Amino acid sequence: MPTPARKAPVIADVARVAGVSVPTVSRVLTGSVPVSPERRERVLAAIRELGFRPNGAARALVRGQQSMVAVLTSNTTRYGYGMTLQGIEEAARQSGYLVVISVVETPDRATVAAAVDSMLGQPMAGAVVLEYDQAGVAALAAMPPWLPVVAAAPMPDGGGTPAVPHAYMDDHAAAAQATRYLLDLGHRTVHHVGIPSTGGPSARTLGWREALDAAGAPVPAVVAADWAPTSGYDAGLALAEEPDVTAVLCGNDEIAMGVMKALADRGRRVPDDVSVIGFDDHPLAQLWSPSLTTVRQDFAALGRQAFALLTASMQDGPPPRSITSRPELVLRGTSGPPPR
Amino acid sequence: MPTPARKAPVIADVARVAGVSVPTVSRVLTGSVPVSPERRERVLAAIRELGFRPNGAARALVRGQQSMVAVLTSNTTRYGYGMTLQGIEEAARQSGYLVVISVVETPDRATVAAAVDSMLGQPMAGAVVLEYDQAGVAALAAMPPWLPVVAAAPMPDGGGTPAVPHAYMDDHAAAAQATRYLLDLGHRTVHHVGIPSTGGPSARTLGWREALDAAGAPVPAVVAADWAPTSGYDAGLALAEEPDVTAVLCGNDEIAMGVMKALADRGRRVPDDVSVIGFDDHPLAQLWSPSLTTVRQDFAALGRQAFALLTASMQDGPPPRSITSRPELVLRGTSGPPPR
DNA sequence: CTGAAAGCGCTTACAG
DNA sequence: CTGAAAGCGCTTACAG
Numbered sequence: 001m002p003t004p005a006r007k008a009p010v011i012a013d014v015a016r017v018a019g020v021s022v023p024t025v026s027r028v029l030t031g032s033v034p035v036s037p038e039r040r041e042r043v044l045a046a047i048r049e050l051g052f053r054p055n056g057a058a059r060a061l062v063r064g065q066q067s068m069v070a071v072l073t074s075n076t077t078r079y080g081y082g083m084t085l086q087g088i089e090e091a092a093r094q095s096g097y098l099v100v101i102s103v104v105e106t107p108d109r110a111t112v113a114a115a116v117d118s119m120l121g122q123p124m125a126g127a128v129v130l131e132y133d134q135a136g137v138a139a140l141a142a143m144p145p146w147l148p149v150v151a152a153a154p155m156p157d158g159g160g161t162p163a164v165p166h167a168y169m170d171d172h173a174a175a176a177q178a179t180r181y182l183l184d185l186g187h188r189t190v191h192h193v194g195i196p197s198t199g200g201p202s203a204r205t206l207g208w209r210e211a212l213d214a215a216g217a218p219v220p221a222v223v224a225a226d227w228a229p230t231s232g233y234d235a236g237l238a239l240a241e242e243p244d245v246t247a248v249l250c251g252n253d254e255i256a257m258g259v260m261k262a263l264a265d266r267g268r269r270v271p272d273d274v275s276v277i278g279f280d281d282h283p284l285a286q287l288w289s290p291s292l293t294t295v296r297q298d299f300a301a302l303g304r305q306a307f308a309l310l311t312a313s314m315q316d317g318p319p320p321r322s323i324t325s326r327p328e329l330v331l332r333g334t335s336g337p338p339p340r
Numbered sequence: 341m342p343t344p345a346r347k348a349p350v351i352a353d354v355a356r357v358a359g360v361s362v363p364t365v366s367r368v369l370t371g372s373v374p375v376s377p378e379r380r381e382r383v384l385a386a387i388r389e390l391g392f393r394p395n396g397a398a399r400a401l402v403r404g405q406q407s408m409v410a411v412l413t414s415n416t417t418r419y420g421y422g423m424t425l426q427g428i429e430e431a432a433r434q435s436g437y438l439v440v441i442s443v444v445e446t447p448d449r450a451t452v453a454a455a456v457d458s459m460l461g462q463p464m465a466g467a468v469v470l471e472y473d474q475a476g477v478a479a480l481a482a483m484p485p486w487l488p489v490v491a492a493a494p495m496p497d498g499g500g501t502p503a504v505p506h507a508y509m510d511d512h513a514a515a516a517q518a519t520r521y522l523l524d525l526g527h528r529t530v531h532h533v534g535i536p537s538t539g540g541p542s543a544r545t546l547g548w549r550e551a552l553d554a555a556g557a558p559v560p561a562v563v564a565a566d567w568a569p570t571s572g573y574d575a576g577l578a579l580a581e582e583p584d585v586t587a588v589l590c591g592n593d594e595i596a597m598g599v600m601k602a603l604a605d606r607g608r609r610v611p612d613d614v615s616v617i618g619f620d621d622h623p624l625a626q627l628w629s630p631s632l633t634t635v636r637q638d639f640a641a642l643g644r645q646a647f648a649l650l651t652a653s654m655q656d657g658p659p660p661r662s663i664t665s666r667p668e669l670v671l672r673g674t675s676g677p678p679p680r
Numbered sequence: 681c682t683g684a685a686a687g688c689g690c691t692t693a694c695a696g
Numbered sequence: 697c698t699g700a701a702a703g704c705g706c707t708t709a710c711a712g
Binding site: 033 | 688689690691692
């Protein structure tokens, strides 16, 4: 078993072995200036022989040009978060950037500061923050003014221009649309299981309420859930107690699955007794029985858009304008008219 | 809207504003040497005023000590991959390392080289490669000898000492155990839906076959699936055609859900007509109806172990020894005795 | 405690 | 085409 060399070879080692000067090695490395074929060959051979790789820190330092972008997020594995991250990574890779993930687990001061500092301890060209929850909001607020920053976020409530460009997902409108759809089917009202958000009620909750108000339908109390699918189960148990529940809009698909499981365990059939609509279009949504009606959100596209906004921010010129994506209601097997 | 400053302040700017020398600023930054309280205050004030953050590239260069580790993987969102990544990130963060994700989409030469080069273009302390598929194998082979590297992988088939330390998941043994369990329940044999692997049959497939052989049970042809849950559905459709299928071991939980959906669509009841066992213990496995019997694999722990191996590799001294985790069979509602 | 000097590994003008 | 020189932003001995 070869013990890894404790010290990586540097450009001077290559120059010595190849019998040329250091700048010449640099020239064959960067290809910026022509080098005579024979020297070029000698340098290449030396590079191969030593297994030389240019030191990224030195390169970044002298070029003053960074090739890493950071993604600040409270989580990497939840569906929407993970897909956004994937979208950012894809776009970044295509543009020659490496992505650093900086997890900000909670919104508390110390955690946020630690994450931001450690990220800034490396040469970053910019950052995208996933402003999906309170930790994201806190991270965004802690970013230094000189770093190009953009955010991916759900649709904001009020107006006002944000300080940095945003890629928005208009789940507010989508929630309203889904609610309206249920109401049009004849449901007297629509119940709602909410998920954690950036502080107050989520955009999804707001959209739901707005549609109810517009239709003059009663507004039931929101049932709160967290990210665990089992909390959806608990919410479903609570909802199953109330006989007048005939339609439920859930904060995401996993919650919807938990709700349906609880409903089934309590003998309420979906969609015959209760209609259920989720959010996201999780890969398993269509495999569920019955297949889940949901609001499809293309988080990978959102991530790509956020990265595009970031590259634009890194350019000179006016900051790019925020953009917003529109989710799409996907009708499947868990929604229908109310019983009777 | 504040236009981001195009140039970040440097330590010399701080020194000028604070009226001290550059090394003094550096000293308050690193805390390595005491600085008089008044100067210290002036420096801190200047840092705040300018929004100064030390340049990571310069720091990394002079310290010669890197604080980033790379994770090379073909994917970031699939369950096992994402959870391993999360485990690595957690452990890295606790040790003060930042993680860079380098996605190697395919095993082809150019893709692998591009990913490895771009990663090495930055100052990396080491790398962990997710050797879960062919792209992972190719990435591992392409790592330079001077970089500390470890791998996370399923249990290898043959013996032989690997070139780098590995954190293994012994899904081979777990697959054999699950198969044996089904056989002991009275099933004549167990069918199997396989997922993509590092080249030949996966460790899970090998374990399944081994248990069948040991019990003298017939070995049915493996039904191949890819990562898409819908490919599990297709596999289930094929299996539903054969009336003698009473037990199926699936390559992962999502495939199992697809299989069950197809079985249900064809009128075969689970577990009354057919028992199904998955792999992973996906968060939704217990929410499925009936809840899914599966092999729980703690990928986050595997990731943490891989990172521990990496820090050990970065130390002087002999390379650490590989370690292996044992998955656990979780009995739930989709497995039972054969019909009749 | 503090400043002047050297140096980390590389690239980019500057002169041939 | 090629080498000697300077410099990126920081930290670490070296002398006070």
